[in-house]
Amino acid sequence: xxxxxxxxxxxxxxxxxxxxxxxxxxxxxxxxxxxxxxxxxxxxxxxxxxxxxxxxxxxxxxxxxxxxxxxxxxxxxxxxxxxxxxxxxxxxxxxxxxxxxxxxxxxxxxxxxxxxxxxxxxxxxxxxxxxxxxx
Amino acid sequence: xxxxxxxxxxxxxxxxxxxxxxxxxxxxxxxxxxxxxxxxxxxxxxxxxxxxxxxxxxxxxxxxxxxxxxxxxxxxxxxxxxxxxxxxxxxxxxxxxxxxxxxxxxxxxxxxxxxxxxxxxxxxxxxxxxxxxxxxxxxxxxxxxxxxxxxxxxxxxxxxxxxxxxxxxxxxxxxxxxxxxxxxxxxxxxxxxxxxxxxxxxxxxxxxxxxxxxxxxxxxxxxxxxxxxxxxxxxxxxxxxxxxxxxxxxxxxxxxxxxxxxxx
Numbered sequence: 037x038x039x040x041x042x043x044x045x046x047x048x049x050x051x052x053x054x055x056x057x058x059x060x061x062x063x064x065x066x067x068x069x070x071x072x073x074x075x076x077x078x079x080x081x082x083x084x085x086x087x088x089x090x091x092x093x094x095x096x097x098x099x100x101x102x103x104x105x106x107x108x109x110x111x112x113x114x115x116x117x118x119x120x121x122x123x124x125x126x127x128x129x130x131x132x133x134x135x136x137x138x139x140x141x142x143x144x145x146x147x148x149x150x151x152x153x154x155x156x157x158x159x160x161x162x163x164x165x166x167x168x169x170x171x
Numbered sequence: 172x173x174x175x176x177x178x179x180x181x182x183x184x185x186x187x188x189x190x191x192x193x194x195x196x197x198x199x200x201x202x203x204x205x206x207x208x209x210x211x212x213x214x215x216x217x218x219x220x221x222x223x224x225x226x227x228x229x230x231x232x233x234x235x236x237x238x239x240x241x242x243x244x245x246x247x248x249x250x251x252x253x254x255x256x257x258x259x260x261x262x263x264x265x266x267x268x269x270x271x272x273x274x275x276x277x278x279x280x281x282x283x284x285x286x287x288x289x290x291x292x293x294x295x296x297x298x299x300x301x302x303x304x305x306x307x308x309x310x311x312x313x314x315x316x317x318x319x320x321x322x323x324x325x326x327x328x329x330x331x332x333x334x335x336x337x338x339x340x341x342x343x344x345x346x347x348x349x350x351x352x353x354x355x356x357x358x359x360x361x362x363x364x365x366x367x368x369x370x371x372x373x374x375x376x377x378x379x380x381x382x383x384x385x386x387x388x389x390x391x392x393x394x395x396x397x398x399x400x401x402x403x404x405x406x407x408x409x410x411x412x413x414x415x416x417x418x419x420x421x422x423x424x425x426x427x428x429x430x431x432x433x434x435x
Contacts, residue, residue: 037190037191037206037208037238037241037242037245039191039205039206039234039238041203041204041205043198043201043203054201056203056204058204058234058237060237060238060241065237066237066343067343068203068204068229068230068344069340069344069393070201070203071202071203071219071221071226071227071228071229071392072200072201072202072203072221072227073201078392078393079340079392079393079394079395080338080340080393080395081336081338081395082336082337082338082339085338085339085340085343
């Protein structure tokens with residue numbers, strides 16, 4: 037019987053609320069907002085309160101999926117990334133840089149978002165970059 | 172008080188009387204829930220007071236309920252304030268497949284200081300299972316301002332209730348909430364996935380809290396919209412005439428009919 041309350045930051049928006057992920061013998065059972073965090077002061081939004089749900093959810097994707105003959109098939113990361121890179125190159129060649137668009141996210145770090153816009157603007161040569169918070 | 176409790180828990184663990192002790196642990200600036208199984212860990216025991224008494228309280232009874240369900244034959248110790256003990260009694264009275272039994276729980280209690288009791292409007296800020304501290308007098312009831320006009324009263328509440336964003340924080344943090352099928356998640360009782368959320372969530376929950384709420388105030392602390400939930404629950408309980416029977420509810424003598432109708 038091992039109960040653990042692991043203090044961590046919410047993976048969702050940019051607020052960065054602190055909470056405890058509660059687990060018993062390695063299985064997540066719940067979330068409790070941190071009372072001592074200056075960011076959220078013991079409060080959470082509905083997504084934060086349920087952040088423990090997706091981690092070990094049976095429906096969670098564990099492998100990349102690639103559509104082959106109309107069916108989504110499990111493939112390796114290498115195959116998935118190779119396919120993605122090749123197709124994006126092809127679309128850029130045939131349709132021009134503005135045929136591609138990039139969507140940044142609050143779930144990733146500021147540094148990663150910076151890299152994404154660099155890839156879009158300097159790498160691909162398009163200004164078609166936006167962020168999920170603007171939806 | 173903390174030292175007395177540490178010694179008591181060390182004794183319980185050494186004698187093998189408890190599998191673990193449900194309490195609070197302080198690590199650096201953070202205080203969070205913890206189940207102590209090793210006496211060494213007790214050096215980090217916290218009573219939930221960081222900058223002010225009771226500013227880092229958690230629903231320990233809720234945690235105990237979750238553990239007891241998974242390990243129904245183990246005995247656990249638990250750190251309790253007055254409100255925690257009331258919550259424990261409510262949970263023990265529940266009719267469940269794996270009941271929380273009094274012989275599987277060892278409450279180790281302490282009293283809350285008068286300031287905290289007053290802030291919480293707590294009628295009995297100390298548990299019967301008092302291991303440390305003296306019985307603090309109950310809070311002097313602060314009469315909530317009532318206009319006497321029911322329609323005006325409801326108007327004011329309407330503005331407050333409309334702030335609800337249905338984060339379900341009040342329900343998630345509540346130490347006495349344990350229903351497998353939660354009423355406020357049923358479409359028939361509360362419209363689901365409706366924006367903006369109707370106050371039916373709050374009212375339905377308030378009705379459910381009659382007879383269960385122990386007025387610990389964790390819901391108010393968890394509410395991002397600063398809705399005075401304890402006052403709402405008291406109002407609904409009083410309106411339904413149930414508050415005098417509710418565990419821990421504040422018994423206020425009814426004066427004029429107008430005041431009692433509007434929950435004064």
